[in-house]
Amino acid sequence: MRPLFIILSLLWLAGCSIEPWVKPYERAHLADPIMSFSRDPVADSYINHVHEAREGARGAGVASGGGCGCN
Amino acid sequence: MVPKHRPWRLLARAGRLLLPALLLGWSLGLRSAILPADRADALYHAYDGGGVQVNGPSILVRKSIGTSVSASYNYYVDNVSSASVDVLSYASPYTEQRTEQSVNVDYLHGKSTMNLSYTNSDESDYVSDTYSFTLSQDLFGDLTTVALGYSVSDNTVGRNNRKTGTTQIVGTARVQGWRLNVSQILSKNSLLGFTFDTISDEGYLNNPYRSVRYLDSGSGTGFSYQTEVYPNTRTSNAGALRLRYYLPWRAAVSAGYRLFSDTWGIRARTWELGYTQTWRDRWTFEARYRLYDQTKADFYSDLFPYRDAQNFLARDKELSTYTSRNLGLGVTYHFLKNGWGFIDDGTANLFYDMINFDYQDFRNIPAGGLAGQEPLYSFDAGVIRAFLSIWY
Numbered sequence: 001m002r003p004l005f006i007i008l009s010l011l012w013l014a015g016c017s018i019e020p021w022v023k024p025y026e027r028a029h030l031a032d033p034i035m036s037f038s039r040d041p042v043a044d045s046y047i048n049h050v051h052e053a054r055e056g057a058r059g060a061g062v063a064s065g066g067g068c069g070c071n
Numbered sequence: 072m073v074p075k076h077r078p079w080r081l082l083a084r085a086g087r088l089l090l091p092a093l094l095l096g097w098s099l100g101l102r103s104a105i106l107p108a109d110r111a112d113a114l115y116h117a118y119d120g121g122g123v124q125v126n127g128p129s130i131l132v133r134k135s136i137g138t139s140v141s142a143s144y145n146y147y148v149d150n151v152s153s154a155s156v157d158v159l160s161y162a163s164p165y166t167e168q169r170t171e172q173s174v175n176v177d178y179l180h181g182k183s184t185m186n187l188s189y190t191n192s193d194e195s196d197y198v199s200d201t202y203s204f205t206l207s208q209d210l211f212g213d214l215t216t217v218a219l220g221y222s223v224s225d226n227t228v229g230r231n232n233r234k235t236g237t238t239q240i241v242g243t244a245r246v247q248g249w250r251l252n253v254s255q256i257l258s259k260n261s262l263l264g265f266t267f268d269t270i271s272d273e274g275y276l277n278n279p280y281r282s283v284r285y286l287d288s289g290s291g292t293g294f295s296y297q298t299e300v301y302p303n304t305r306t307s308n309a310g311a312l313r314l315r316y317y318l319p320w321r322a323a324v325s326a327g328y329r330l331f332s333d334t335w336g337i338r339a340r341t342w343e344l345g346y347t348q349t350w351r352d353r354w355t356f357e358a359r360y361r362l363y364d365q366t367k368a369d370f371y372s373d374l375f376p377y378r379d380a381q382n383f384l385a386r387d388k389e390l391s392t393y394t395s396r397n398l399g400l401g402v403t404y405h406f407l408k409n410g411w412g413f414i415d416d417g418t419a420n421l422f423y424d425m426i427n428f429d430y431q432d433f434r435n436i437p438a439g440g441l442a443g444q445e446p447l448y449s450f451d452a453g454v455i456r457a458f459l460s461i462w463y
Binding site (some may be wrong): 019020021022024026027029030032034035037040041042043045046047050051054055056057058059060061 | 112114116118129132144147152179211213214241248250252256258259262264266267268269270283307308309311313315317321322323330331333335337339341347349355361363365368389395397399420424426428445454456459460
């Protein structure tokens with residue numbers, strides 16, 4: 001456990017000096033709204049609620065809601 | 072085959088190890104992440120399937136305060152009218168309303184964002200208060216974003232007596248959730264997202280309206296009902312990988328896979344595929360397909376052999392073995408592409424989802440037949456999301 005923690009911490013600190021392989025000026029496509037995992041939070045939250053209210057599984061969805069509304 | 076628990080334990084351990092590293096990174100307070108854009112959304116939603124209709128509005132307003140704080144407020148309503156197969160089997164159709172309000176604050180500090188949120192959900196027989204905290208950090212030249220979150224929800228569960236118009240409190244439940252989310256830039260055209268959620272429940276977890284049935288030769292139908300009995304605890308783990316890839320003609324494809332398991336014996340898998348296509352600058356078309364399947368809970372049965380057959384009893388179709396298929400189509404039109412007054416952009420959106428539920432060990436009692444030999448249940452549902460969005 002401890003060696004793994006040390007390795008992760010070193011990786012973390014090393015990360016501060018990593019040269020990004022995709023430069024900021026090369027990210028125009030990634031910044032396009034169609035590349036967002038959740039472009040419209042209200043609509044995504046609703047469809048996530050539709051699934052969670054009717055499925056045994058829960059969590060790790062694109063967005064999350066609350067309450068029950070599932071009788 | 073759905074995997075056993077071991078991978079979850081390894082991932083949970085990795086999450087615990089990342090926490091001190093994330094806090095260290097946050098304390099260094101490096102350069103900038105970004106806050107969510109100022110926007111407002113007005114959505115109308117409608118669900119119709121299996122004898123259940125749910126519709127209502129959802130309004131979201133988000134505004135930045137200064138350069139490092141952004142706050143949002145969401146008001147959401149479910150108007151429910153239910154004559155589901157469960158209701159038709161042993162209860163009466165009903166209507167009710169659920170109202171949900173949430174407040175969300177994001178605070179930006181260098182390359183880190185802190186998020187605090189509070190959500191209240193209120194219906195006549197179920198009240199829920201949820202508090203959550205998320206800390207996210209951009210790393211490795213902003214190629215990676217790591218977020219850790221915690222949420223706690225206190226719920227009060229009641230049972231309505233529709234004849235007398237009164238509600239009896241039947242129990243309380245606390246739900247805690249831990250989330251690890253990693254977003255990774257893979258190349259100039261591809262993004263990878265990984266989410267892992269552990270959720271733990273404690274308290275009254277039954278649905279107070281649901282019953283199980285058992286064989287009863289003294290009954291005219293061949294079976295009788297008794298109240299469901301759920302365990303008082305549940306812990307679940309869900310991990311999802313999602314990939315998005317940008318195509319040269321300004322389109323995107325996406326794929327996702329989620330694995331789920333819990334201490335009730337449910338194992339579930341979800342596959343997602345999506346395609347987004349822009350057209351003439353103002354239009355965006357979307358199609359998505361989602362396939363979901365799950366195994367039943369250990370204590371689920373459509374028909375128990377006798378009354379009190381075991382210590383835990385459930386006949387919720389949500390806990391049965393089934394497959395669900397979802398095809399979704401959507402269109403977005405930018406009606407204010409060039410702005411208007413203080414508004415920078417505006418879209419009109421329409422999404423329609425068709426969902427099919429196909430149960431493998433849940434029978435359709437109202438369809439009739441000998442006890443335990445009724446046809447298996449299945450139904451189709453339609454979901455509408457129509458909304459306007461503006462950015463300012």
